[in-house]
Amino acid sequence: MKRTARDFALIGSVFAEVGSGRITRAFIRDGRSLTDGVYSNGRIVINEDHQTADTLIHECLHRSHPSWSERYVRRTTSYIRRRMSDEEVMALVGEYKKRARTRKRPVNLED
Numbered sequence: 098m099k100r101t102a103r104d105f106a107l108i109g110s111v112f113a114e115v116g117s118g119r120i121t122r123a124f125i126r127d128g129r130s131l132t133d134g135v136y137s138n139g140r141i142v143i144n145e146d147h148q149t150a151d152t153l154i155h156e157c158l159h160r161s162h163p164s165w166s167e168r169y170v171r172r173t174t175s176y177i178r179r180r181m182s183d184e185e186v187m188a189l190v191g192e193y194k195k196r197a198r199t200r201k202r203p204v205n206l207e208d
């Protein structure tokens with residue numbers, strides 16, 4: 098994709114905002130709206146747990162049910178997520194963070 102000067106300016110402005118700090122990682126309780134982030138009074142709060150839980154459940158379903166279609170895995174992931182409490186999401190992501198190993202090099206699917 099060819100990027101324009103405006104594209105570079107927009108991307109640069111996002112990097113500048115991240116560089117200015119005032120960003121907190123925290124679970125956001127919002128009565129089941131599954132908010133991933135919020136901006137207020139110059140501060141940004143990012144809740145990584147919902148996206149992490151979605152991806153984790155999705156990939157776990159693929160591993161435990163390899164014959165299921167992509168569509169059925171997506172639907173079942175949504176079904177499970179709608180029935181999980183905030184505490185269960187935090188516990189699942191906490192368990193994942195304890196158990197997952199971190200690889201420094203990217204996993205390259207393009208080869």
Ligand SMILES: [Zn+2]
Nearest residue numbers: 155159167170
């Ligand atoms: Zn999938």
